[in-house]
Amino acid sequence: MATITCNDFQAQFESPENSPRDSSLQAHLRDCPKCRSFVEDLGLIRAAATQMAAAAPEPPERIWVSLRAQLEKEGLIRTGEPKKSWLRELLGGGLSPLPRPVLAGAYLAVLLAVAFGLSGPINSRINRQRWLEGTESSTNRLSADLRPLEGHLPVSDSPVTASLHKNLEIVDNYISLCENSVREEPENELAREYLYDAYEQKADLLAQLNEQ
Amino acid sequence: MSTAQVVSLGFNWKSGLLAPGLLLAASSPLFAHNIEKHFKVEPRSVVTIHNPNGKVVVKAWTRSEVMVIATHTSDKVEVDAEQAGNRVDVTTHQISDSASPEDLRADYQINVPEDAELQIHDDSGEVSVANVMGDMNVETVGAGVDLEDAAGYLTVKTVGGSFQCVRCAGRLEVSSISGSFKLLNLRSYHVHAQTSKGNILFDGEFLPNGIYRLKNYSGVIEVHFSPGDSFDLSATSLKGKVNSQASLTPPAHPQRVYSKFGNAIFGTFNAGHAKVELSSFDGTINVLKRD
Numbered sequence: 001m002a003t004i005t006c007n008d009f010q011a012q013f014e015s016p017e018n019s020p021r022d023s024s025l026q027a028h029l030r031d032c033p034k035c036r037s038f039v040e041d042l043g044l045i046r047a048a049a050t051q052m053a054a055a056a057p058e059p060p061e062r063i064w065v066s067l068r069a070q071l072e073k074e075g076l077i078r079t080g081e082p083k084k085s086w087l088r089e090l091l092g093g094g095l096s097p098l099p100r101p102v103l104a105g106a107y108l109a110v111l112l113a114v115a116f117g118l119s120g121p122i123n124s125r126i127n128r129q130r131w132l133e134g135t136e137s138s139t140n141r142l143s144a145d146l147r148p149l150e151g152h153l154p155v156s157d158s159p160v161t162a163s164l165h166k167n168l169e170i171v172d173n174y175i176s177l178c179e180n181s182v183r184e185e186p187e188n189e190l191a192r193e194y195l196y197d198a199y200e201q202k203a204d205l206l207a208q209l210n211e212q
Numbered sequence: 213m214s215t216a217q218v219v220s221l222g223f224n225w226k227s228g229l230l231a232p233g234l235l236l237a238a239s240s241p242l243f244a245h246n247i248e249k250h251f252k253v254e255p256r257s258v259v260t261i262h263n264p265n266g267k268v269v270v271k272a273w274t275r276s277e278v279m280v281i282a283t284h285t286s287d288k289v290e291v292d293a294e295q296a297g298n299r300v301d302v303t304t305h306q307i308s309d310s311a312s313p314e315d316l317r318a319d320y321q322i323n324v325p326e327d328a329e330l331q332i333h334d335d336s337g338e339v340s341v342a343n344v345m346g347d348m349n350v351e352t353v354g355a356g357v358d359l360e361d362a363a364g365y366l367t368v369k370t371v372g373g374s375f376q377c378v379r380c381a382g383r384l385e386v387s388s389i390s391g392s393f394k395l396l397n398l399r400s401y402h403v404h405a406q407t408s409k410g411n412i413l414f415d416g417e418f419l420p421n422g423i424y425r426l427k428n429y430s431g432v433i434e435v436h437f438s439p440g441d442s443f444d445l446s447a448t449s450l451k452g453k454v455n456s457q458a459s460l461t462p463p464a465h466p467q468r469v470y471s472k473f474g475n476a477i478f479g480t481f482n483a484g485h486a487k488v489e490l491s492s493f494d495g496t497i498n499v500l501k502r503d
Contacts (some may be wrong), residue, residue, distance in 0.1 A: 009232065036328060134304075157313075158313045159313055159336055159354060160264070160335045160336055160353045160354065161311070162354060163336075163353050163354045163372050164371060166372070166390075167371050167372055167389040167390055170389060170390055170408060170409055171389060174408055174429050174493070177493070177494070178493070179430075181450060181451070181493075188450075190448060190491065191450060191452055194429065194450070194493050197406075198408075198429075201389060201408065205371065205389070208353070208371070
């Protein structure tokens with residue numbers, strides 16, 4: 001079974017139940033808490049939308065009989081009309097002056113408004129997660145590239161080497177501060193810029209140390 | 213181009229041959245090794261200086277000549293000054309494997325034509341350049357760098373050394389990890405100064421169409437301005453404070469505030485002819501009116 005990334009999962013999630021990639025989606029869902037959380041949040045949206053459309057319980061039979069009799073007496077309805085729920089009555093009768101497409105459009109607009117309202121915070125969280133993943137992907141690569149240089153640093157009494165080591169500690173400290181800042185605000189461009197600059201300084205210092 | 217004229221000072225070999233005692237005395241630190249060389253050069257000559265430890269003082273003069281005076285006390289190093297075409301190379305060589313950092317020390321006094329281009333590498337010690345108008349690249353580790361009345365394309369890089377630039381013009385790019393910068397009475401149209409732990413003081417002119425970028429991680433960035441200056445200001449501290457005494461016109465378009473934790477100030481002072489960008493990670497930025 002081919003492994004898929006979180007981005008692929010989220011893009012394919014809406015595909016039909018009989019999708020040939022379904023087993024890959026399930027496998028990813030088992031292993032990825034972030035995507036499980038994403039699926040749960042979408043489930044909440046669906047549930048909320050479904051509740052909006054759910055029919056209210058039918059009123060007692062006697063209500064309909066009484067209502068029918070009254071309406072027939074007033075000449076507003078003809079005999080033989082099928083019984084309807086109050087919601088269907090409202091949508092088909094109370095709002096009957098409005099054309100059905102308009103009613104359907106209004107109903108859809110309400111559903112979409114609820115979906116958008118709930119999706120805002122979810123999209124924001126997904127975006128932050130994506131920013132964070134992108135940054136971590138870059139900095140993990142940088143760290144991996146620099147690790148071999150860190151393993152063979154010269155140790156010497158010379159003031160120059162001592163100064164380079166001391167400044168390397170300063171830069172490592174800034175890298176740590178910047179990484180925390182990026183985790184707090186992944187979408188903050190300036191925080192990312194400071195982090196990348198710090199890695200560049202570290203690379204420069206390591207190169208100088210290895211020349212000593 | 214004429215060959216170098218060498219003037220050796222200090223050592224008299226005949227004296228050294230007289231007695232072992234004199235030989236022993238000659239190897240003591242009290243007897244410095246001095247060398248003086250002169251090189252005739254054409255306009256826009258290039259002078260490269262590579263000195264691991266010591267003082268490098270470069271001054272401009274009106275002669276079409278490069279003069280190198282080198283002094284070192286240890287016999288574990290030797291200084292070389294050679295000419296290749298219009299380039300003069302000055303180097304301190306280590307000739308013994310057992311040299312300590314102090315043994316590597318050599319001090320230079322170098323006079324160059326005003327339009328000479330300089331390439332200086334001095335890890336520890338001090339670098340001082342005055343009145344040289346050619347392009348310049350200076351790299352040090354712990355050595356401080358002091359430029360006066362310099363112009364051209366100036367690039368300075370230190371690890372921990374401080375940097376001071378007085379009455380400099382042209383284009384300036386300086387970077388450091390823990391060094392502080394003082395940029396005084398500048399007339400540069402492009403300044404890019406970045407340090408991590410150090411402070412930055414800018415007290416110079418904001419030329420029309422000039423770009424001034426000052427950046428640090430922590431410490432203080434202090435910029436002075438006069439009522440007649442004209443600049444667009446963008447000052448952002450991700451986690452620190454930003455203070456400005458300039459009465460700014462807010463930008464026409466809303467500026468993005470980078471961080472919910474820090475502070476930022478954006479706006480135009482007078483006509484906004486120059487561009488001033490100040491940024492700090494968690495330091496303080498002060499934009500202050502000159503007295």
